[in-house]
Amino acid sequence: MVSILPILVMAVLFGLAMDYEVFMVSRIREAHVHGAAPPEAVLAGSRHASRVVTAAALIMFAVFASFIPGGSTMLKPIAFALAVGVCIDAFLVRMTLVPxxxxxVGRAGWWLPKWLDRLLPDLDIEGERLTADRQKDGTDGHGPTPPVAVGASSCISPRRMS
Known part of the structure; x- marks a missing residue:
């Protein structure tokens, strides 16, 4: 066994796992913030995010598994460990255990102590404040058409180029 295998596999799998976690949990949280009860939010979020996580996991599995048949003796165990690790992490942990x-845990999964809530920045990743501001103003958010910048490429008419 390659001595660096556990360190390398854990580092790569941790990075991929965090991507899968963000895909899955952000979609579940979005459904919860929009008013769904926790079980319904998990179902709705999992339904939409599982496609993304499945596609990403299958792509990474194919990439890592492609190194197994023709790789060197040092590369084969690393590729095999990464391919198996991606499947276990994505399908068992991220798409089964986390949801x-x-x-x-229900609503307790989204609970945050008040003192910590005050310290953390209030990020609006889904753009809910923009939607609320548009609805409050009664506009569609597009406003007037911005002026068009005239550059060198816009000065050339299609007739001159032929």
């Missing part, structure tokens, strides 16, 4: 735990 199950969020469904079991």
């Amino acid at each position: 199950a735990v969020l469904a079991l």
Whole structure:
């Protein structure tokens, strides 16, 4: 066994796992913020995010598995460990265990102590404040058409180029 295998595999899998986690949990949280009860939010979020996580995991599995048949003796165990690790992490942990735990803990999964809530910045990743501001103003958010910048490429008419 390659001595660097555990360190390398854990580093790569951790990075991929965090991507899958963000895809899955952000979609579940979005459904929860829009008013769905925790079990319904988990179902709705999992339904939409599982496609993205599945596609990403299958792509990464194919990339890592492609190194197994023709790779060197040092590369084969690393590629195999990464391919198996991606499948276990994406399908078992991120798409099964995480939604199950969020469904079991209910609203407590989104609880944050008030002192910590005051310290953390209030990020609006989904753009909810923009939607609320548009609805409050009664506009569609597009406003007047901005002026068009005239550059060198816009001065050339199609007739001159032929």
